[in-house]
Amino acid sequence: MKDKNLIIGLLGGVAVGAALGVLFAPAKGSETRKKISDKSHDLKDSLKDTACRISDKISQTVSSLKNETQDVIADAKEILQEEKSNLDNIKQINKSNIL
Template sequence: MKNNNIALGILGGLAVGAVLGILFAPAKGCETRKKIVDKSTDLAESLKDSSDKLSNVISQTINDLKNESQQLLGNTKEVIKAEIANADNLKNINKPTL
C-alpha cells in the first residue's frame, strides 16, 4: 500500500509540475490549452496503465492466497483424518475383550 501511495504522489507531482510549467511558459493561449490537453491525456493513460498493473498484482495476490489457503485446508483435513484414525486405533487397542 505504501508503494501505491508513493507512486500516486510521484504521478501527482509530475502532473502539477507539468501544468505549472505550461502555464508559466510564454506561449499563445490556444497552444497552452493544447499542451494542457495533451499532458492531461498522457497523464490519464499513465494512470490507467498504473491502475491496470496494480489490479493485476492484486488479482494475482488474491489467487495465490486462495490457492495457499485451499492447500492448507487440504493438509489440515488430512491431519485430522489421520488423528481420528489414530484415536480409533487407540480405542480399539484399549477395548476390553470379553
C-alpha cells in the same frame, strides 16, 4: 500500501509539475490549453496503465493466496483424518485392554 502511496505521490507530482510548467511558459492561450489537454491525456493514459498493472498484481496475489489457502485446508483435513484414525485405534486398544 507504501508502494501505492509512492506511485500516487509521484504521479500527482508529475501532473502538478507539468501543469505549472505549461501555465508559466510564454505561449498563447490556445497553445497553452492544447498543451494542458495533451498533458492531461498523457497523464490519463499513464494512470490507466498503472491501474491495470496494480490490478493485475492484486489479481495474481489473490489467486496465489487462494491456492495457498486451499493447500493449507487440504493439509489440515488430512491431518485431522489421520488423528481421527489414531484416536479410533487408541479406542480399540483400550476396549481390548478393558475386556
